[in-house]
Amino acid sequence: MNWGNGIILVFVGFVAVMATMVTICMKQDDLHLVTDNYYEEEIKYQEHIDKVSNSLDAAKKALSFDPRNNVLTLNLPVGAAGELHLFRPSDARMDRKIAIDIQNEAANTVNLNSLQPGYWRVKLTWEEKGQAFFEEKKIDI
Template sequence: MNWGNGIVLVFVVFVAIMATMVTICMKQDDLHLVTENYYEEEIKYQEHIDKVSNSLESSKEAMSFDAQAKMLDLNLPVGAKGELHLFRPSDARMDKKIDVNIKDTEVNTVDLNSLSPGYWRVKLSWERDGVGFFEEKKIDL
């Protein structure tokens, strides 16, 4: 066999492998998107980005964590409403959601002693005067 035949044989084998791979990919009918409503989810994500941006523009942090007392202080103004999500990445059964409605500046603490020790993500989403805010803090109990 000479060089010319070898090169042609390599090209033919390559084309056959590519055609086989394309055929296998086209026969798959169980292709799933991450979500059915992709564009609606994208708009929601843009709203989330806007909330994070609003939080970064504010002058103070919305949450502060005291590791010794295992208390979470919410530094929100009176009239703020939202949700506090205590997220445990290792076990979704431990997740908790707490509604936040700031009516008084004195009572803005959340006791975290009932949570099991470990790594937690605390996500605070709130709204004030029609403007949404979001802040996330990673804590270790």
């Protein structure tokens, strides 16, 4: 075999490998973006920064997780309302959103036994006394 045949053989092999990789990538159908409306949420980012800043100024953390019982405790005052987003980075189909409205101090726990085991991000957005807050916690179930 001479140099010309070797170069052509390497080139054909490279093209075959690239075509295989492109075919495999195009057949994947379970790609999940972080959010469907990414650009709209990017514009609202300054509001998010303000919410995080407000929660950092708060005296105590709003979220605490008990891994033994899979219970999430919301340390929010009576009258606080918002949303709890249970975010699964590996599969957007498992995400859940729960409306939060604290009417009494006894109703401030969320049982997480129904969630699939693995890594979760818990995102809590709430308002109290006209001020918006945001807190995020990473948990393993």
